[in-house]
Structures are given as structure tokens and as C-alpha cells.
Amino acid sequence: MKRTAICPGTFDPVTNGHIDIVKRSLRIFDEVVVAVATNPRKRPLFDIEKRLSLVRDSVRDLSEVRVESFDGLLVDYVRRTGGAAIVRGLRAVSDFEYELQMALMNRRLDAGIETVFMMPNEEYSFLTSTIVKEIASFGGSVRGLVPPVVEEALREAFGGRSTAGAGE
Ligand code: ADP
Numbered sequence: 001m002k003r004t005a006i007c008p009g010t011f012d013p014v015t016n017g018h019i020d021i022v023k024r025s026l027r028i029f030d031e032v033v034v035a036v037a038t039n040p041r042k043r044p045l046f047d048i049e050k051r052l053s054l055v056r057d058s059v060r061d062l063s064e065v066r067v068e069s070f071d072g073l074l075v076d077y078v079r080r081t082g083g084a085a086i087v088r089g090l091r092a093v094s095d096f097e098y099e100l101q102m103a104l105m106n107r108r109l110d111a112g113i114e115t116v117f118m119m120p121n122e123e124y125s126f127l128t129s130t131i132v133k134e135i136a137s138f139g140g141s142v143r144g145l146v147p148p149v150v151e152e153a154l155r156e157a158f159g160g161r162s163t164a165g166a167g168e
Contacts, residue, residue, distance in 0.1 A: 005029035005116070006083040008074055011036050012044035013150045014055045015132055017124035021089040022065060024118045031064040033081055038071040045133055045157060058147040075110040085114045091125045 005025040011018060011034070018034075025032045034055050038048050046054065048069055059065045070077040078086060086106065088099055103115035120127075124145075132142050136154035143151060
């Protein structure tokens with residue numbers, strides 16, 4: 001039986017840090033489902049369809065990766081999907097407290113679902129979707145931090161001002 005990892009998040013937008021975690025998950029699971037939360041309360045920059053399509057384009061070359069949207073309780077979604085574990089990325093100690101809280105609450109909701117944490121390559125340890133949006137909104141370069149399709153989408157979202165290279 002295939003062991004499936006569920007990588008949940010808002011992915012507003014997907015970054016190379018997220019992709020790093022997906023690739024690491026593929027080393028220990030047979031397949032990965034990237035689960036994009038509808039999350040309207042977070043008021044995302046990109047709507048759910050755009051976030052899904054950006055993730056799909058970004059993982060196109062990775063077989064054994066599926067991209068789906070979900071809303072409601074994550075544990076319900078994981079159960080429906082038959083996932084073996086939830087995989088979350090830990091960038092720094094500052095992520096830990098919130099992630100521990102979520103993992104323990106999810107365990108309380110469904111003791112059969114484990115949460116696994118993975119550390120990204122250190123070059124992504126400072127990378128968040130929020131920072132990427134902020135840089136792009138001020139016309140800074142996000143090259144190398146996000147997949148090219150995301151760079152393009154940010155350029156469109158912020159009116160063509162995210163093209164400047166670092167130091168320009
Ligand atoms: P959420 O809104 O659920 O925090 P995100 O899209 O911000 O969703 O993040 C989804 C997952 O990806 C989380 O586990 C988060 O810790 C992880 N993540 C985000 N950015 C990085 C990064 N640069 N490196 C490693 N993991 C990351």
C-alpha cells in the first residue's frame with residue numbers, strides 16, 4: 001500500500017521552501033499530496049484557483065505529487081485522502097511553538113494521524129510567502145526564492161514592479 005504524505009498550507013504563493021519540503025517528503029513517502037487550504041480568513045493575495053495552478057505548475061516535473069484544495073478540518077481531509085502523515089516544514093525555532101500546538105491539537109482530534117516535521121535547506125530558512133509578497137510589492141527581485149511561474153504571477157499582481165534584480 002502506498003504511503004502518502006499530506007503537505008498542507010496556504011501557499012500564498014508557493015515558494016522554493018515549500019518545494020524543498022515536498023521533495024524531501026518524496027524521499028520517505030511513496031507519494032505526496034500538496035493540500036492547499038482555501039483559508040479565506042487569511043485574506044490571501046492569490047485566490048484558491050491561482051494558488052492551486054501555481055503549485056501545479058511548480059511540481060509538474062515531480063511524479064508522485066498531487067495538488068488538491070481542501071477546507072474544513074485538516075484531520076478530516078487527511079482521513080478522507082488516506083494519508084499516512086501530515087508533513088510540515090520547520091524553518092526555525094520560532095516556527096516550533098505554533099507547529100507543536102497544531103500537531104498536538106490534530107493528534108487530539110485524531111490520534112491515528114501523525115505529524116512529521118522536516119527542515120528545509122538552510123538557504124530557505126528565512127523564506128516565507130509573506131516576505132516574498134512584501135519584496136515583490138516594493139519592486140524587489142524574488143528570483144531564486146520562488147518558481148518562475150510565481151515570479152511572473154507576482155509581477156502581474158503588483159503591476160510589473162517585481163522585475164528589478166538584486167542590487168539594481
Ligand atoms: P500555513 O498558512 O499553514 O502556515 P504556509 O503556506 O505558510 O501555510 O506553509 C505551509 C507549510 O510549509 C508549513 O509547514 C510551513 O512551515 C512550511 N514552509 C513555509 N515556508 C517554508 C520554508 N521556507 N521552508 C520550509 N518550510 C516552509
